[in-house]
Amino acid sequence: MNPTKNGLNRRAFIKAGVVGTATALLAPPVLADTLQQMADPDPPAFPKPVFRTLGRTGLKITSVSFGAMLTPEPEVIRVAIENGINYIDTARKYMNGKNEETVGKAVKGMRDKLFIATKTLPESKTKSEIVRDVETSLKTLGTDYVDVIQLHNLTGKERIFFPETREALALLKKQGKVRFCGVTTHKNEVEVLNALVDDPDRFFDTCLVKYNFKLDVQVF
Numbered sequence: 433m434n435p436t437k438n439g440l441n442r443r444a445f446i447k448a449g450v451v452g453t454a455t456a457l458l459a460p461p462v463l464a465d466t467l468q469q470m471a472d473p474d475p476p477a478f479p480k481p482v483f484r485t486l487g488r489t490g491l492k493i494t495s496v497s498f499g500a501m502l503t504p505e506p507e508v509i510r511v512a513i514e515n516g517i518n519y520i521d522t523a524r525k526y527m528n529g530k531n532e533e534t535v536g537k538a539v540k541g542m543r544d545k546l547f548i549a550t551k552t553l554p555e556s557k558t559k560s561e562i563v564r565d566v567e568t569s570l571k572t573l574g575t576d577y578v579d580v581i582q583l584h585n586l587t588g589k590e591r592i593f594f595p596e597t598r599e600a601l602a603l604l605k606k607q608g609k610v611r612f613c614g615v616t617t618h619k620n621e622v623e624v625l626n627a628l629v630d631d632p633d634r635f636f637d638t639c640l641v642k643y644n645f646k647l648d649v650q651v652f
Contacts, residue, residue: 481516509538562600589627614638
């Protein structure tokens with residue numbers, strides 16, 4: 433087969449081959465459309481961003497945002513930013529801290545146009561541990577503050593009410609190093625969400641929960 437026929441250049445042909453396994457499961461019209469887009473020498477048109485208010489933060493973030501957990505290349509994140517994405521989610525644990533480095537490189541020179549969320553280490557509970565995590569994240573990200581700091585991977589309600597954790601987060605907010613606080617949960621989500629809703633202090637502003645077995649969403 434000559435890959436230059438029918439408008440397919442060598443690069444597009446190779447790209448089409450790479451995704452062949454996945455697209456083989458698509459209906460023929462969808463597959464044809466996908467291949468045509470890949471063969472098009474012009475860059476694809478990104479849809480206009482749609483904005484939503486994030487929890488109780490008041491932040492207007494793009495409804496499709498960038499979860500950077502497995503992204504090693506800052507260029508990938510920058511493409512998303514250049515096409516309207518304004519919310520980047522990372523974590524101290526992702527890629528053993530390397531992921532925050534990647535995000536830091538990606539947002540350099542554009543920090544004031546973006547919202548960044550990161551997470552403390554899952555095992556961090558005490559005041560010193562929380563403060564350490566946040567200050568390490570700030571240094572790694574190359575920023576003076578994060579928009580949302582999240583307690584990572586809660587499996588129950590206990591950590592929500594841990595006094596030292598709240599004391600540390602309140603201190604970090606007072607210092608201007610953190611704007612809003614949230615939690616993430618991928619197990620026993622109902623207990624975690626109910627605890628957040630029933631909390632008389634309404635201490636946390638967001639909760640990232642598992643929406644289905646492949647997708648996490650930020651809510652609350």
